[in-house]
Structure formats: C-alpha cells, structure tokens
Amino acid sequence: MHIHPLEKRWAAISLLLVGTLGGLIVYTAVAMSIHPPSNVEAIDSTRLHLTPEFSEENLGVKREKDGTVVARVVMARFMVVPHEITVPAGVPIVLRVATPDVVHGLHVAGTNIGTQVVPGYVSQVRTTIDFASVARIGVRNADGSVTVPLFCNEFCGLGHQSMWGRVIVTPK
Amino acid sequence: MSAATSPGDFRRPDTLALAHMWVAFSLFAVGTLLGLYQLLERAGMVPASARTYYGSMTLHGVVEAFVLTTFFIVGFGYFVTATSLGRAVRWPRLAWIGFGTMLLGTVVAALSIVSGNASVLYTFYPPQIAHWTFYAGAALLLVGSIPWIVITLAMQVRWKKENPGRPIPLSQFGMASCAILWAWTMVGVVVEVVFQLLPASIGLTQTIDVGLARALFAWTLHPIVYFWLIPAYVGLYTIVPKAAGGYLFSDEMGRIVFVMLLVFSLPIGLHHVFVDPEQAAGWKLAHALGTFLVALPTLLTGFTVTASLETAGRLRGGRNLFGWIRTLPWGEPVALGGILAVVTLLPGGFGGLVNASYAMDAMVHNTQWITAHFHLIFGGTAVTVYFAIAYYLWPRLTGRALYSRRMAAAQLWLWFSGMLALTLPWHYLGILWMPRRIAWAPFDPQIVARWRPYSLAMLVGGTMLVLSGLMFVANLLLTHRNRNAAADREMVYAETMEPVVSVPALLNGFTTWNWLLVVLMAMAWAYPIGQFFFMDVHKTLVWGVK
Numbered sequence: 001m002h003i004h005p006l007e008k009r010w011a012a013i014s015l016l017l018v019g020t021l022g023g024l025i026v027y028t029a030v031a032m033s034i035h036p037p038s039n040v041e042a043i044d045s046t047r048l049h050l051t052p053e054f055s056e057e058n059l060g061v062k063r064e065k066d067g068t069v070v071a072r073v074v075m076a077r078f079m080v081v082p083h084e085i086t087v088p089a090g091v092p093i094v095l096r097v098a099t100p101d102v103v104h105g106l107h108v109a110g111t112n113i114g115t116q117v118v119p120g121y122v123s124q125v126r127t128t129i130d131f132a133s134v135a136r137i138g139v140r141n142a143d144g145s146v147t148v149p150l151f152c153n154e155f156c157g158l159g160h161q162s163m164w165g166r167v168i169v170t171p172k
Numbered sequence: 173m174s175a176a177t178s179p180g181d182f183r184r185p186d187t188l189a190l191a192h193m194w195v196a197f198s199l200f201a202v203g204t205l206l207g208l209y210q211l212l213e214r215a216g217m218v219p220a221s222a223r224t225y226y227g228s229m230t231l232h233g234v235v236e237a238f239v240l241t242t243f244f245i246v247g248f249g250y251f252v253t254a255t256s257l258g259r260a261v262r263w264p265r266l267a268w269i270g271f272g273t274m275l276l277g278t279v280v281a282a283l284s285i286v287s288g289n290a291s292v293l294y295t296f297y298p299p300q301i302a303h304w305t306f307y308a309g310a311a312l313l314l315v316g317s318i319p320w321i322v323i324t325l326a327m328q329v330r331w332k333k334e335n336p337g338r339p340i341p342l343s344q345f346g347m348a349s350c351a352i353l354w355a356w357t358m359v360g361v362v363v364e365v366v367f368q369l370l371p372a373s374i375g376l377t378q379t380i381d382v383g384l385a386r387a388l389f390a391w392t393l394h395p396i397v398y399f400w401l402i403p404a405y406v407g408l409y410t411i412v413p414k415a416a417g418g419y420l421f422s423d424e425m426g427r428i429v430f431v432m433l434l435v436f437s438l439p440i441g442l443h444h445v446f447v448d449p450e451q452a453a454g455w456k457l458a459h460a461l462g463t464f465l466v467a468l469p470t471l472l473t474g475f476t477v478t479a480s481l482e483t484a485g486r487l488r489g490g491r492n493l494f495g496w497i498r499t500l501p502w503g504e505p506v507a508l509g510g511i512l513a514v515v516t517l518l519p520g521g522f523g524g525l526v527n528a529s530y531a532m533d534a535m536v537h538n539t540q541w542i543t544a545h546f547h548l549i550f551g552g553t554a555v556t557v558y559f560a561i562a563y564y565l566w567p568r569l570t571g572r573a574l575y576s577r578r579m580a581a582a583q584l585w586l587w588f589s590g591m592l593a594l595t596l597p598w599h600y601l602g603i604l605w606m607p608r609r610i611a612w613a614p615f616d617p618q619i620v621a622r623w624r625p626y627s628l629a630m631l632v633g634g635t636m637l638v639l640s641g642l643m644f645v646a647n648l649l650l651t652h653r654n655r656n657a658a659a660d661r662e663m664v665y666a667e668t669m670e671p672v673v674s675v676p677a678l679l680n681g682f683t684t685w686n687w688l689l690v691v692l693m694a695m696a697w698a699y700p701i702g703q704f705f706f707m708d709v710h711k712t713l714v715w716g717v718k
Binding site: 001002003004006007010011014015017018021022025026028029034035036037038039040041042043044045046077101102103105107109110112113114115116117118119120121122123124137138139147148149151152153154155156157158159160161162164166 | 222223226291293297299300381382383386421422424425445446447448449450451452453456457460461464465467468471472475476479525529530531533534535537538539604605607608609610611612613614615616618619622670674675676679703707708709710711712713715717
C-alpha cells in the first residue's frame, strides 16, 4: 500500500477546499441564521378552506398586531390565490403558503423567496426584499412600485405552466 | 491487474453484455429525439400541447435516467466482473432472466407513458398518481437488476476464497462497490412504490403520506446518481489510461475513491428536499455537510485520471509542464472520451457545489439551473464515458473492427460542444428564475424576452446532441456489420505505474463498509423518515394525471 506524495498533497488540498466550503455554510447558518424554509408545521390540506388562517378572507397581505407583514397564499392547481400580492421592500416580511391538492413550488423572481409547497404542511419564508434587485428585472409601475412574476416551479399537472402570479413590491 | 482475457479463455459473457448494451443505446437514441422535441415545443416551433410535452418529458427522463443507465451498467458489469476475475458469469440463466424482467418492465412502463396515463415525470412525486402499470414496469426494471447484484458479489466472494491475500482487480472492486451501492439505493424507492404508490394507483388507498414518500424518494435520489457514475469512473481508471497508451497513476487511490463513493453518497439525500417544509433545518444542514464530503472522491478522481493521462502524453514524447497535453492521442476515441468527460466534470462539479450549499439552493431550486446541472454531470460526464467504453468494447464483443474512428472522434466532440451549448445557457436561465418543466411560458413578456436568446442557444445545442447520438448508434451498428475483423478481442485493463502486490483488507472488501453504512444510514434517516410515524401527519388525497 502506497500513496504517491503528489496524491497526498492533492488530497490535503481537496480536504481543505471541502472543509472551507462546509465551514462557510455552517458559519452562515449558525452566526447569520441563514436557513432554507424548514418550519415543519402540519395542516390538514383536505380541509384547508375551513381552517381560519387559509380561509378566503384571510388570504393576501396583512400587518399583524406586532407590526410584521404577513402574506398568506394558497397554491392550487393551477392558480395562485390571490393572483397578485403587494409587499413592501426593505422590511422583514413573512410568507405563509399552503396547498389543498398536490406538490407545488413557489419562486419569486428578483428575490430569494423559494420554497416547496407540500400538501399537509405550511411553508413559511422569512425575508426582506431588496428593491434594487426586483427593480432590475421587474416591470416598473406608474406609482414607483415594481411587479415581478411568482412562478410555480414544481410540476403539478398538465396545467403547470399556467400556474403563476404577480408580486408588486413597493419601495421603502 | 488480471491478465488479458479472450472470448475463448472461458465462457466470456459477450452476448449477455451486448444484449444489455444494445437495449441501452437504442433507447438512448430515441430519448435524445424526445429531448429535441421538447426544446422545439418550448421554442414555439411545433404546436404546443401540454399532454404531449409532459408525456414526452416523462419518457425522456425514464429512458435516459433509468433504462439507458441500468441496462448499460448491468451489461458492462457482467463483462467487467467476468474478465477481471477471469471466469464465466455464475448462474448465466439467472442473468438472462434478469435481462428479460428488465426488458418487460421497460416495455410495460413505456406503453403506460405513451398511452398518456403516466405523465408524472421520472421523479413521480405523489400525490399525483399514474396508472398502476407505470409503477409495475418501474418495479420490474428494478427487480430485474437484482440478479446482477447477487452474481457480481457471489463471484467476488468465491474468487477471494480461491485467491487468499490477493488484491481484487480494481475494475471488479469498482463494479462491486456499484452493485452494493445499488442495493442500498433502491431500498427507498422500492418501499415507496410497494407500500405507497402501487396501493394508491390500484385504488386500495385513497390517501397518501406525501412527506414520507418524499423522504423515501430522497433516500434513493442521491446515490442513484453515483450508481450511474461509478461505472464511468471504472472506465476512467481502468480502460481510458490503457487506451491512451499510459498507466493508471494509482490503484490504491482508486480503491479509496470507490469506498468513499459508496459510503458518502448514501446518507445525504435530504439535500434534494432542502426547501421542503416537512423536514427540519438541522437535519438538512447535516446532510449538506455530508454532500460536501462526496465532492472529495470526485476531486481525487480528477487528479488521478489526469495524472494517468499525463503518463500517456509523456510516453508519447510530451515535454515540459503542459507539453504532454498536446501529445495525447486526441484521435483515439476511447482516450478522447475520457479527456472530454474529465473536462466536463469541472463546470458540472461547480454547479453541484452550489446546489449543495444549503440555503443557497433556494435561489436555484427547481429552476433550469438544476436541469442544466444534471444534464452536464450525467449526460456530459457519465454518458461520455459510456460512449468511450462502448467504442473500446464493441470490437472486442463483436469481433468486428470499429467502423470509423474519425466518426467516433467527431461524435464525441459534437456531444461535448452540444452539451456545453445546451447547459451553459440553461444554467443562466435558471439564475434568471426560469422554472424547469414548463410546456411553454405564458408569463409577463418582459421576463420572457430576457430568456429568449438563451433558449435559442439551447436549441442549437440540442440539435448537436441528437446528431451526435445518432452518429454514435450508427457507428456501433456499422461496426456490428463490418466485414473487417477486429485486430484482437482480448480484454485488457490499464496497468498501474507500480504493481499492486497487496492491499489492506479494508480496501479489498466491503464488509466493514457495509456495517459502517448501517450506522450512518440509521443516523441520517431514522429521524427524517421516522418522524412521520409519530408526528401529527395529515395524509392527502390522491390525484390523477389526466
């Protein structure tokens, strides 16, 4: 059994590279609290329309009593309800999403909002939208806000491509 | 390494290998045509039809990811095991029964998809449920590959008993790691299909635990990629250096790599559900770190294979730091395939590191970036080595000389450039948020206009790939019917720079590694899978696909 010295050196370099990348991930997760959406919150999706939180009148964007902005969205084949939501840039917002049917994905262009939407669970994304980023790729409206598309990015049936909505981002 | 083996030395499984590989490569060619249709449909050049599009996409995925791979690997595996150990395939009838079962499964699943009853894509995420024949076909394909696992390992055990203390040839060691990996890998999807999808598709159950199904599928989804990749690595370590006229740089490092691929690629599947709501952050982070570890064997392989090619370039008169690159045998298809595959590993591996980066995945998850990544690493690296292996084996299996070396070399360059032309714009489209798997793009024109130029580049790449795929199959077919006999039919593997006299027991068998896997898999999956049995789970209704 022998390993060539050059190979040993390369193995050390590889370990260093992999260790650095892993270390960076752990650092951003622990010190900066950057995680993928992972709230593990069960909900009965067959009775979604009867739950107070995702009943029709409660969908859309609301400012909670503690001041946080919460957007509640239902993704159902093949639509996003409500089709359009308006959220402010530059302040922390919370997106809560559920589905009554199959697996969907939610991805908002120009932002880092991306989550799977799985029947039986509530998906939650906490983020702060950067206005400059959405302004670069979105459509500028007369009132100074910017509209970006919201896609379903998980195959959910033959109408999958038609499942999308809009997010209107208002400047701070 | 073992001595050269000719067809007459023992009952070499040439026909068995050829049968498997012909199924693999002919369906592969059909699959590339489907891919081109999908690009044309999305570019609006053929009439739009969601039904045809998603049906085609399901068939494309099933054919390229499951049929091409399993048939090629099993056929190549029998040949490698027999020629490395220098003995006939044990239980040949069982091997043929496995082949028949796989073929039957393929036909059943294909008919199910073509009839439009199974447009659930090759990842078949419930609660969308296809016709039961789709799952039955998939199950037969899996079951039919089990004889190969059994035969590969039984032959190795017997050889070890008869050759105490001798190192197992590296080619066999690699294929054995592949067989063991495959056994571990299929557990997740088999449990999902047997206990969840088949009962739901037959109508025995009306609801399904989606979280559990996703966890079980994630169990399979990462190591299956290494099931596809290990045979390619076997080719890179034990065939390409020989074809290039050089030596394998290190036998021991190859063994370490195959062990690492087996052990590291299994307990990390949660990275496929990084942005799922039903798994907790801590477990995802643990699997993310494991995912970085699996980059190690690939980094080591890149080095060893490059170093082996360097021996070839220098033996052919290459001087100076980079002079050996110029003197590599660029016109020799087997060597060329190996070189291009290693080059493709660079952008492919880079994309993989991005996907593995935990929270960063949310930026690219389910966008075209992902499609680009696995086309590059699978279609680019793994399939290119499959081509190279086929060019090496065809004259040996058929006894006919390769029809055209120039056509083979041109085919490999075309595949390489086509794959880059397809996947580099595709990665960029993913960064521009383009979702994967959409039959067309009915979105705001501003965003669609941004995508258009890159979509056209993809079309060029796709056309090149189809041409290249057809050239490949044509060359094999013409070889098969070639009047000129092959120069020789001996199967020889690359020799190592320094002869391998003995290796530690840990690198000459898998018992310890399997026990380690029992522990690692329990650590990695007991909670992520087990949670669905004690948490408050709401099952969901099953949905059809029409």
